[in-house]
Amino acid sequence: MAKELATQLIEQLQAAGVQRIYGIVGDSLNPIVDAVRKTGGSGQGGIDWIHVRHEEAAAFAAAAEAQLTGKLAVCAGSCGPGNLHLINGLYDANRTGAPVLAIASHIPSKQIGSSYFQETHPDRLFNECSVYSELVSTAEQAPRVMHSAIQHAVGLRGVAVVTLPRDIAGLEATAETPLPATFRPATLVPDPASVQELADAINGAGKVAIFAGAGVKGAHSELIALAELIQAPIGHSLRGKDFVQYDNPYDIGMTGLLGYGAAAEGIEDADLLILLGTDFPYDQFL
Numbered sequence: 001m002a003k004e005l006a007t008q009l010i011e012q013l014q015a016a017g018v019q020r021i022y023g024i025v026g027d028s029l030n031p032i033v034d035a036v037r038k039t040g041g042s043g044q045g046g047i048d049w050i051h052v053r054h055e056e057a058a059a060f061a062a063a064a065e066a067q068l069t070g071k072l073a074v075c076a077g078s079c080g081p082g083n084l085h086l087i088n089g090l091y092d093a094n095r096t097g098a099p100v101l102a103i104a105s106h107i108p109s110k111q112i113g114s115s116y117f118q119e120t121h122p123d124r125l126f127n128e129c130s131v132y133s134e135l136v137s138t139a140e141q142a143p144r145v146m147h148s149a150i151q152h153a154v155g156l157r158g159v160a161v162v163t164l165p166r167d168i169a170g171l172e173a174t175a176e177t178p179l180p181a182t183f184r185p186a187t188l189v190p191d192p193a194s195v196q197e198l199a200d201a202i203n204g205a206g207k208v209a210i211f212a213g214a215g216v217k218g219a220h221s222e223l224i225a226l227a228e229l230i231q232a233p234i235g236h237s238l239r240g241k242d243f244v245q246y247d248n249p250y251d252i253g254m255t256g257l258l259g260y261g262a263a264a265e266g267i268e269d270a271d272l273l274i275l276l277g278t279d280f281p282y283d284q285f286l
Helices: 005-015 027-038 055-069 087-095 142-156 192-204 220-230 261-268
Strands: 020-023 048-051 073-077 100-106 132-135 159-165 208-212 234-236 251-254 272-276
Touching: 005 027, 005 142, 020 055, 027 048, 027 073, 027 100, 055 073, 055 087, 055 100, 087 100, 087 159, 100 142, 132 142, 142 159, 192 272, 208 220, 208 261, 234 261, 251 261
Parallel strands: 020 048, 020 073, 073 100, 100 159, 132 159, 208 234, 208 272, 234 251
Antiparallel strands: none
């Protein structure tokens, strides 16, 4: 029996380890929802459809799952306002480095560009809050787009959006499914010359302070060792709290828009402030 394209795409998500898709059913999503149903749910090794009351909640739920597990999470929205409601959660996911894939269903492909009922252009709308956003135009193209979307979301730690017209999703699958692969984010290593410049700056400073963010995740012991070596207090950002504050005798709390005075005072008179794992935007608090 011929395989429907929607089934092929859902099988790719299964192969990537996806166990849940958050969303609200809608006509333009019917092929995808039916393909999810046919997997039998997570209890049978398939995917669960997690129904929410609003698509925004679907995007935030997927973002939360991705942040908590570090694994790819998926949400979906029907055409027009359905997928447009995903945008707040997708902005949050992309800003926080959460690997999320969003399926944005679309109006019938032959109607694109005709001011059709509920027509938007999801492949354009989500450009600012994604690392990958592509429109599926043919059944031949679709599995490669899904493969690339998974790669980008996991490898770049951000949002990937696949825009899928309903009529395309319901076509017969005609292309081979790309071989599944294990995608991992790359590790960036600073240039040795830059490390030496930082070491020289630390050695030349009288008082040194550290301000750390969520980017120090997984490096708590190294952070504490550095603070002990250079006798530096450590302030932290809101998102850095989970990775900085515990078991930390050098902690002076949080500063920023939602911070408090101790951290600001603790780093105010430093000759050198080292920012680790943060792009801290509130310069008025430093």
